[in-house]
Amino acid sequence: EAGVTQSPTHLIKTRGQQATLRCSPISGHTSVYWYQQALGLGLQFLLWYDEGEERNRGNFPPRFSGRQFPNYSSELNVNALELEDSALYLCASSLGTSLAKNIQYFGAGTRLSVL
């Protein structure tokens, strides 16, 4: 069974541009989560989507947005890129949100570099 897949593996952008990161969850998982791992700041929760709806959002500006498609895959969009957006972006998926199903399985991440 395939795990969580993320693309691209690496992404290089310049300040002010937009970045789009993609994530495919494990088959059967309906929840997708996005985290940012920046140097010195650790792993920070960004967004959670379940059944196509945004369910929760971390403390990030509105230029971080995303969506979940009917097949449960997800996109993270970062507009007006800033240098401090350089980080590893991790996507995770889970079966659901009940206590019995909320183990989050992570992809290998997309490393975004903003020059």
Add this chain to the structure above:
Amino acid sequence: SQQGEEDPQALSIQEGENATMNCSYKTSINNLQWYRQNSGRGLVHLILIRSNEREKHSGRLRVTLDTSKKSSSLLITASRAADTASYFCATEYAGGTSYGKLTFGQGTILTVHP
């Protein structure tokens, strides 16, 4: 901001020794999970312990949870060089705006020397 504190920040041991990492958190939780990360890549889920559990085992891993002290520990027994990685605790806080999200500690970097 990080809610969890982990210690030590770095741990260096010899193969065959045991490694213990600790995690503290701040408010009531639904569960606490431990993850491993190799060289800045994706996280691998190790074990989940629920707030009503006190101890859990999985292979060479033993996790304890003390909700009165708001702390957890991860013990890796008979460590191997392949255990070299960063280890993170992650908590799912109970209720409100914390629903569904994991809050990670800063992590412990474990180095196991052959």
